[in-house]
Amino acid sequence: MADNQPFPSEDDGLADLDRELYERGATPRHVHHSNLAPRPGEIKRDWNLRPPAAETSRHHRYLSLSVLSKVFLAAGVFFMLSLLAAGFLIFRGGNIVSNANIDIDLTGPLTVKSGGDFDLGIAITNKNRTDLETADLVINFPEGTRDPLDVGKDLPRLRRALSEIKSGQTKIEGIQAILFGQEKTKLEIEVLLEYRLRGSDAIFEKSKIYEVQVADSPVSINVNLPLSANVGREIELGLEVVSNSPTVLSDLVLAVIWPPGFTPKRSSVTPTGSDQTAIWRLGDLPPGGRRTITVVGELTGQNAELKSFQIQIGLLKSDNTDELAVIYTNTVKTIQVERPFVGLAMTVNDSPASEPSANLGQLVQTVIDWGNNLPVPVTNGQISLSLKGPALRESSVTVQNGSYSSTADVIVWDQVSVPALARLDPGDRGTLQASFASFPFSAGSSIRNPYIDLVLTFRGERQEAGRQGELVETVIKKTLKLSAVFQAAGAALYYNGPFANTGPLPPKVDTPTTYTVVWQLATGGNDVREAQMFATVPRGVRFAGEAAPSTEKLVYDATNRILTWEAGYLPAGSRGEPRSREVVFQVEFIPSANQTGNEANLLENIRAVSIDTFTGEAINRALNNLTTILSTDANFNDSNGIIVQ
Template sequence: MREDQNGKGPLRRLEETLYQKGTPEEKSSRSHLRPHDIERHSGWADVPPQNTEVEAEPMVSPAKNKSFALLFFYASLAFFAVAAVITLFVVLGGANLISTRNVDITITGPVSVEAGEEVPLQISIHNKNSVDLESTDLLIEYPEGTRVAGDLEEALPRTRTSLGVIPKGRVVEENVRAVFFGQEGEEKKVRIALEYRVPDSNAIFVAEETFTVVVSSSPVRIGVEGVTEISSGQEFALEVTITSNASERVGNVLLSVDYPFGFSFLEATPKPTYGNDTWALGDLPPGSDRTIVIRGVVEGQDGEEKIFRVVSGTPKEKDEREIGIAFGTLLHDVAVTRPLLALQVLVNGRPGKEHVLPANEEVTTEISWTNNLPVKISNAKIEVKLVGEALDTASVSPIQGFYQSFNRTVVWDGTTVQELVELEPGERGIVSLRFKPRELVLSGGTIIKEPLITLTVTGEGTRIGETGREQIQSSVEHLLRVETDVSLSQRALYYSGAFSNTGPLPPKVGQETTYTILWNVVNTASDVARGKVRATLPPYIRVLGQTSPANESVTFSETDRSIVWDLGAVSAGAGVGASPREVSFRIGFRPSISQVGDVPTLVNEAVFTGFDTFSETNINASARPINTQLSSDPQFTSVEGRVVE
């Protein structure tokens, strides 16, 4: 390396440049290499030849220091975790110190019980801990439907018993008794828990155990007797029997029957307690029974199966109409078959099992029949039996048939209808009759209350088949409810009535004459609800606001000029065996010159509306308009009706 004139080599010149004034200071990064004394030379030529392979010294990386710190941290964490696990194991797990596992709960009792039977249970608690158990409480939670032994009316949902201190190593026993209810084969679980504290701790520990019993038999037995096959539309009966199996009295028994779709309830003996499907049977002593007979009609397709579900049990605490704990369930199947001789009844042209008839109107009944057999039916006969006090027996008039008045039966057979001598497969036909309901008020004032007519239609004949002759029969029943007969009258009075009237008679132009309007409602056979009478008043009539009796509700609307009497309920027999419902109100009439010589209308047509609670139909009656010709007032003369000037 060449030197300059001053004898300075390149390295020397570089050194002077680095440290001369004005040269910015540069900070070198801190090195992790150990410092060495190195011989300096002024040029590359001064450097003696050396071995080019230089042994590198090992470097100490800062990552190794960090790895050591992390290792120490993880080791500490693992130590504390292990210590915590050991602590939990000692406290809870069984180092024979303090643990719920060292509290043994043993339940001794029968695993199979009869429903309604008193069951004893012995509960043993063994404290295997090394300390006493303090403030101990024994909690027993019984399954739903459990009853108190000795008092089956009282439910037993749960109990809590204080056992005080259970010393270490000691065994404490507790005896309990309960009565379980449920369906046969049902499992009942009793949950038992011991709550306790240990010395020098406020924590509450809980040891639990479960005991399972199986109900081997129901406290009551359900039996159903009745048809298993029936034609659609045919009436039948089911007899339901409940028998006590329990050794003690079974209290507050409830029976419920779920009816299938298509079943129409007719009646039951005894009558249902709630609706038409639930009976409160009360208490059943050991060995006693109760019987319920249910009558109804099933409609369905050929081959359809109808299932009746009968359930017995005790009612819910909050709803006595529903079963809370079921004792037993029984299903009864009824298969619907197509009737061999099908019958269909039309009342006034309408099908259905129940009909409503207007009072005093003639009824036309048509009975159609069909041979559904693949073979002939010979000597067929159709009968209609009419039953009911509301029937006018003298009005029965069959077409082609014969009416036997002594038993109120109409008969059609081969002697009156030629087609009935022999019915071909699939052959159809029709017969008919007419009759009327009778007057609902009999002589002497007797009322036929809740008038009903029952039609029982029976078809029979002889089936001719390969196996010989066989008698067949089918029947249907129809209920005809007759509406109550309500009548309404309205009268205008001047000289008589509830009020003293004023003004001239005959009415004079420009002067007001007052009148009393009397509405009268008569009701015969059935109670009526929501009764109202409504009429409108001409524009020249003024309502004076007086009503008699004062407690009757009569209102007038200026908007549509309607006056309404809200009667509410109208009892059967009102106006027949008892006083009619009546109300009077006053109006004023000031004639105009254009009305001279006329008998102007005072009140337009009045209409009564209400709901017949027996026939379950809306009914109405009307009364014609009334005018100034007061024909209902005994002191009134005909010349006092026309307006004068």
């Protein structure tokens, strides 16, 4: 090498190596190896850069292959285990049952006539490899369903034993029922299969719902109601129930929900229910049968206000409720309230009720208000008040600015006695008064459920172009009902009565003496119901527990020391004459030392209550306390009523 070239050129070195490898006869070059030991330590081959990309890629591929291998291995193990499990179940058979392998096929009509026969075909197929044991078929019917073998019998549920349903077996059943429901409603019948498996007490179920639509109602109702009515005037509601069913309709009920402002006054058949709902129990209605009911009542409300009557026919939920469980027919009828052309209002003893009440012999005061509601005048006005009834005492009638005819039993006010009635301009108002009384009650009375009918009428002529002289009329009707003469009495005895009394007279301190007590209840004119008589038993007095007659019900509340006689229904005589009932019982009295020198109470706070069946009003009577002074005992001396030491 030349001195000016410290390192051989790259091309010369490669050329020499090439000659040594490929040229014939070339002598290999001798490579000199140094005798120096290598310096310890690692020589860095880079400038702190990352490893070459090729090396990094090879490392990552190694790691990825390792994870994938593990995943594939796990999947393979799981697959093999699944194959083993499936093979075990397939070849061994197993006891596993699925509801999906139980078919319930239902065949029946899509619609049914309410009250007609309903037939449903049921096919149950067991596609499981295991038998179904002690299988039962349960059918849950909608409310109101009846037994086809006994139409009067409810059929809420039907159960049939199917015994065993083998694997692959189909069992077919048919059921019959009589369905009832409102027209165009859908009824649901639940078909339920209950079964057990061999070796298990658990009950398994599979169910299916069958829907059927009611084609028509088993009953129809015809409603007769006017389209409009004046405030305060009576209206008549006619109801006719007609059976469309081919079978007998049992326990049929008619319900009417009154609109606000309607007051029923009388009905051809007395209903039960509440103030807002009337219930008529129609009983059994044969095919084609009819029931007719008429209700008379009175409407109040604003002018042009609509009032709706809701009328339902069906079955009650239970005997002690007014709610219908099944509704066969539901209809609504509407009437419009109209303000009368000439307004009339009448109070009886300050009561605006359509059926006020008063006591027999009581003076009754009536106040009449009138007014022109038309935008035009009314002329030649006349107001009349008719008084009719067997209880009216004609001689008691008095009238202001009017006249009374006892022949016709009518009070009349006209333009002669009341000049303001000659012409009533729009908005004119006025007031009239009259009074009367009924006959007082007597033991010889021959009036049962006494009443006086009041009919108030206005008549006049309308003064309007095209309607000149047209009659304007307003009528108000009321019935004054006269209350029952409900009476109560009580007496304490020692010598008289059905019981033999014991003990000293006068009563002695710390020594018992027995007394006989007589209670009486009576009513005249009207019957009463829920009649009761009760009293407080003071301390030192004991109810002995014996009573006569034994048919009368005496109840003693020892906690509150209340003795009650539950008399119940108490009728008046057939002609209204009074009838009475009595009960007799014993009490025992042991005086205390601090009562010496005084009389003592045997019964306190004595009261009698009842409800008048004619007027509907509650009656309450208070009686004096019964003491040791036996004023009604014929053989008693008053000095024997004072307690001694």
